Amino acid sequence: MAVDRTPVLKRCRSLDLDPVYLGIDKKSKRNARSGRKLSEYGTQLKEKQKAKFIYGVLEKPFRNYYAKAQKLKYGTVGENLMILLELRLDNVMFRLGYGRTRKEARQIVDHKHVLVNGKPVNIPSYQVKAGDVIEIKEKFKGAQRYKDILEVTGARMVPAWLEADHENLKGTVTQVPTRAEIDVPVNEVLIVELYSK
Structure with missing residues (x-):
């Protein structure tokens, strides 16, 4: 790959x-590049x-x-x-705060830690839909890794089109985001x- x-x-x-x-x-210190x-x-x-x-x-x-x-x-x-x-599974994991970066969220998906609607999905590019429930597998929920991640991302704003339940490391896609809701x-x-x- x-x-x-x-x-x-x-x-x-x-x-x-x-x-x-x-x-x-x-x-990062912005270096003043020549105004080419x-x-x-x-x-x-x-x-x-x-x-x-x-x-x-x-x-x-x-x-x-x-x-x-x-x-x-x-x-x-x-x-x-x-x-x-925005509806890629790895991005949704990042948006929910279950990955400090999109790269980390992708790795979590790759390592089969994620369930979508109760079924394991390990494809970072998987397209989620409105109504999908995304959660970390039960056996990984107590892992120190997720405590550490939430410590960093807990205060991060979860976008309006997602609903996060940090207690249970679970999230729901309430609707498809509009362009205005994507802060990229x-x-x-x-x-x-x-x-x-």
């Missing part, structure tokens, strides 16, 4: 991205790379999400793309422009 090994904070700087969006609290103006294509490409980086998605799956977003009958392609990325600094219109060339 392909893995991006670029140092996270370095990548954040190159994409002008605040590490907070990745669940990292370090305020990006071309239109460069700006569009940067937005796509930002979205891929935030959600930890590689090029081919990202393209597949875009194709799926185009086929949906409601909403704009860009908004649909963001919603599809990505201009999806530029991604659509890039792909529609």
Whole structure:
């Protein structure tokens, strides 16, 4: 499996991205780069790379999400793309606060710690739906790992489209998020422009 090994904070700087969006609290010193103006294509490409980086998605799956977003009958392609990325199981785990970062949430899913509607799911890209109940398997609930994670993420705001029950390490997708509820600094219109060339 392909893995991006670029140092996270370095990548954040190159994409002008605040590490907070990745669940990292370090305020990296913003280095004043030369004010080189990006071309239109460069700006569009940067937005796509930002979205891929935030959600930890590689090029081919990202393209597949875009194709799926185009086929949906409601909403704009860009908004649909963001919603599809937001409804990935690893991202929902991160949003519920059961992973300090999306990478950690993905690892938890990979290691078969997660149940969706009572069934084990170990596919980070699994698309959750409104009404789905996501929880940590009973045998892992007492693990120190989750106590440590909740200590860090407990105060994190759980988005309005999710309901979290930290006592039982459980969460419910109450509805599909709207673009306004997704606090990711990505201009999806530029991604659509890039792909529609």
